[in-house]
Amino acid sequence: MPDFIRIHPKDNVAVALHTIAAGTEFEGVTAQVEIPQGHKMALLPMNENDQVVKYGFSIGHATATIAAGDWVHVHNMKTNLSGEIEYTYNPNITPPAPQAPGTFMGYRRRDGKVGIRNEIWIIPTVGCVNDVAKALVKDNQDLVTGSIDGLYTFPHPFGCSQMGEDHANTRKILADLVHHPNAGGVLVLGLGLGYYPFMISKFDHVNEIVIVERQKEVIELFNKRYGSHVHILDWALHMDESTPHIHERHVFDAKNQYGELCPQQEKALEELGFELPDPTKKKGKYNNRKISFDAECRKMFLDIAHRNGVEIDFEPVYGGVSYLEKQDFIIENQKRRIAENQATLDALTMKISDLEAFVEEVAEDAYEKACEVVSETVAEQTREEDIEELRKYKKWLTSDERKTPKDKRDFVGRCLDNLENKLRSMAQKVADKIMGALQNPHLKEQKKAEVKEHARKSVRALLEANKRLVEELRANVTEAPAQKKSRGEELG
Secondary structure (H helix, E strand, O other): OOOEEOOOOOOOEEEEOOOEOOOOEEOOEEOOOOEOOOOEEEOOOEOOOOEEEEOOEEEEEEOOOEOOOOEEOOOOEEOOOOOOOOOOOOOOOOOOOOOOOOOOOOEEOOOOOEEOOOEEEEEEOOHHHHHHHHHHHHHOHHHOOOOOOEEEEOOOOOOOOOOHHHHHHHHHHHHHHHOOOOEEEEEEEOOEEEEEEOOEOOHHHOOHHHHHHHHHHHHHHHHHHHOOOEEEEEEEEEOOOOOOEEEEEEEEEEEOOOOOEEEOHHHHHHHOOOOOOOOOOOOEOOEOHHHHHHHHHHHHHHHHHHHOOOOEOOOOEEOOEEOOOHHHHHHHHHHHHHHHHHHHHHHHHHHHHHHHHHHHHHHHOOHHHHHHHHHHHHHHHOOHHHHHHHHHHHHHHOOHHHOOOHHHHHHHHHHHHHHHHHHHHHHHHHHHHHHHHHOOHHHHHHHHHHHHHHHHHHHHHHHHHHHHHHHHHHHHHHHHHHHHHHOOOOOO
């Protein structure tokens, strides 16, 4: 790396690229003193008021005599700038010659926007209807004719189960697509899902044909009551699960501000006369017209079923428990799984306590018996299946489906990792200490007592730590579902 650089041939100073020691030569000039990195060294002698030239231009003047090789800085030079200078700007602008306005072949939209293409777009609001959107595109390519440039859809995995800012961003992106000027026509495809779980009391006497006939009556009445704004796309009877149920897909529509018919669930239900379940509260996820609509649809189905002798419980049952809203069902299911998996953790606690009994047994046995117990029983106590049970519980407890906040999941995961490590290390330590003592017959009695006491303390400490962990886990898993529900956002 060079020591100096002369930026311009006219310069009378050079810049040090690193700290230069006195005596260093550059272009025949010897540095008289140490020159700091980035500072200037005189290449020519200068008298007071001589110009200091850098970049090929004056950057100031000398305030004292400067010898070649001297350090040039604020102690011996000064800028030429002083006071204030008035500047004026008198541009000489030549206006461009008038030109005819540019044009292009485009499509002017009602809102004033202009598109360069004229396409039909199908916008799925939820990932659940991606396949339906794709099928519509595939089966309707005959629409691409004349001024229509193409028929497309925009599948995505979002919409379902989104909340808060995440859901708001999805809506914004989809709304931007709907209003894009390149779309001459847009079909917004939603998922109006009616879900009617029920339990047939006299299942042996009722088959799917009877239920289908009753559903036909439901559809006929449904169309009569709500057909002006709600249109059934398809429905399916599921008889292959423990609880028979019906899935129904429908779409809601109403006229927009331009008088055009388009998907609008809330407005459609409002025009049909549906009110909020609790009119005194603000519209939201747990208080909207769709809830009232679903309740009426279910009641209509049950009334028709009972009038025709199909014994269906009015209190819906699904999976062996009373029917709940989706969110409540998830919460109840989580509680059930927590109760089932608690037994696994209790079993692990018992395994830890068994080690103390094992230590007591080894300490009481003869030398030969103790060696056998150490080699066989310790290995048995630390079998991988015990550790595997702990890992399985950790995986379940920290999984995304638990809906536990990430910080709590991370904490529980660390606790369980620590427990696993202690299980392994403690058993190994106990075995090593016992084996070390038993290797020396002369110290057997002394070492037995030491090992027994040490192991007992270690096991008790670990057992207490495990009990505390159990209590913390119980507190966390009972809190998590409540948090899940309380974080519900106003979706409107």
